Amino acid sequence: MSGEAPAFETISKDQFQREQQPKQRKFPLTPLSEIVIDDAEPEFLVEDIMPSRGLATIYGAPGSAKTFLAVDLALSVAGGAPFFGKEVSQGGVIYIAAEAGAGLKKRVIAARLEKEMPDSAPFAMIELAPNLGPKKNDTAALIADIKREWSYSAPVRLVVVDTLARTLRGDENSAIDMGAFVDNAAAIASAFNCLVVVVHHSGKDAARGMRGSSNLNGATDCEWQISGDRVRTVSLHKMKDAEDGLTWLFRLEQRQVSANSGKRSRSTCVVVPETSPKPIETKPTRPQPKGNRRLVLDAVYDALASHGEVMPVCNDLPRGRGVNRKYVRENAMLRGVGNPENPDGQRSLISKELGHLNAAGWLRQWGDWIWVP
Incomplete structure (x- = not known):
């Protein structure tokens, strides 16, 4: 048996110190006390109706004023206006104007003037359409460019x-493509x-609800739907950690804005x-009309469909x-309401x-006009 001492592998001081340091945790735990x-x-970004972080949607049919409402929201946040x-x-x-940049x-200028905001408010627009889809997306480049070019002291909130x-x-x-979009939107929200x-x-x-895969609906923290024509209704269908089922109304009014030269204005x-x-006000249930009353109500619906028109401006x-009213009466008579031998x-x-x-x-009725509320 040899009397030589066993050989041990030696390590450097730096290596020893590295091994003694705790490894960085990928999934750290937070105890209840912390x-x-x-x-x-x-x-909230907007009190009670829009969260401060995450993913939200504003959706509606073409021509429902979605962009007008989004611009109004954006300028309100940038200017601190209610x-x-x-x-x-x-x-x-940051407003990514992918559909109508020019x-x-x-619209932005008109909204800023309407809110009497200074042009120094922390608002910036991107007039290009980044690819936030599943393949060769621009998410990382978009985040990097915003961080590089953002020159305001205020942090990006929206x-x-x-x-x-x-x-x-x-x-x-x-579901795969929409899931990729949701992930990229989440990456932008996380970055800022x-x-x-x-x-x-x-x-x-x-x-x-919204067009396309339900992956978007499942991922959103807040959803606003716009409906209506002259007076638009915004319905809050989904709101994380707050009450949903709220509605509010708005209309659009025309304004003129001047070009840089000041020689011509645009509408x-x-x-x-x-x-x-x-x-939302829940209306009490009411009994369905029967007999002649049902026939007259159906006559109103048919007359509105065939002869309805925008009512004149009146208080x-x-x-x-x-x-x-005459079209309703004619339609009701054709449905057999009353005795035609006794006009x-x-x-x-x-x-x-x-x-x-x-x-x-x-x-509802007033004068010769009848309408459905």
């Missing part, structure tokens, strides 16, 4: 992507600890609030479509049934 709420971080009476968390805004400029259709180079109906708002289209059946519109966000008439009695019966329907809230 789970606290950071009061310095705002919970949005439909709600307080905002002021901060920087046309968006006058990135608007207008629209999804122009920035998803793929199939909206594909902000909210990403995506402007999107509703499907053919507006009642079924655009701005958002004018009609109401502030409030819970006693709402904005919207109505129909002249006066027939007209009286139709007027009486219209009065009952008005009292029950099925329709």
Whole structure:
């Protein structure tokens, strides 16, 4: 047996110190005692109706004023101005005008003037359409360019992507492609600890929500749907950590903005609030009309469809479509309401049934106009 001492491998001092240091944790644990709420971080971007971080959508049919509302939201955040009476968390805004870059400029200028904001507000626009889809996407380059070019002291709180259709180079109906878009939007939100708002289209059946794969709906923290024509309705369908089911109204009003030369002006519109966000009023159930009353109500619907028109501007008439009483009467007579051999009695019966329907809230009438509320 040899009397030689066993050989041991020696390590350097630097190697020893590295091995003694704890390895960086990929999935660190936070004990209960350290789970606290950071009061310095705002919970809402817009009080009660839009979160400060994550992914949100504003969607509606073509021509529903989605972009006008998105611009109004963006300028409210950049300027710290209330949005439909709600307080905002002021901060920087990046607006990706992927669908109407050149046309968006006058909308932004008009909204800034309407809100009496200085042009030094932390707002910047991108007039190109980055690829946020599944293949060869521009997400990393977009984040890097924003970080490199952002010159304001205010942190970025909002990135608007207008629209999804122009920035998803793929199939909206594909769960894989939509999932990639959602992941890229989440990467942007994470990079700036902000909210990403995506402007999107509703499907053919507006009642079924947004167009395309349900992956988007599943990933969103907040959803606003726009409906209506002259007076638009915004419906809050989904809101993380707050009450949903709120609605508010707005209309568009025309404004003129001047070009740099000042020699010619261009026309655009701005958002004018009609109401502030409030819970949807649930209407009590009412018995369905029967007999002659049902026939007269059906006559109103048919007359509106065939002879309806925009009612004149009048303090006693709402904005919207109505129909002249004579068309309702003619339609009711064709449906067999009353005795045609007694014209006066027939007209009286139709007027009486219209009065009952008005009292029950099925329709409204004033003068010769009848409309459905």
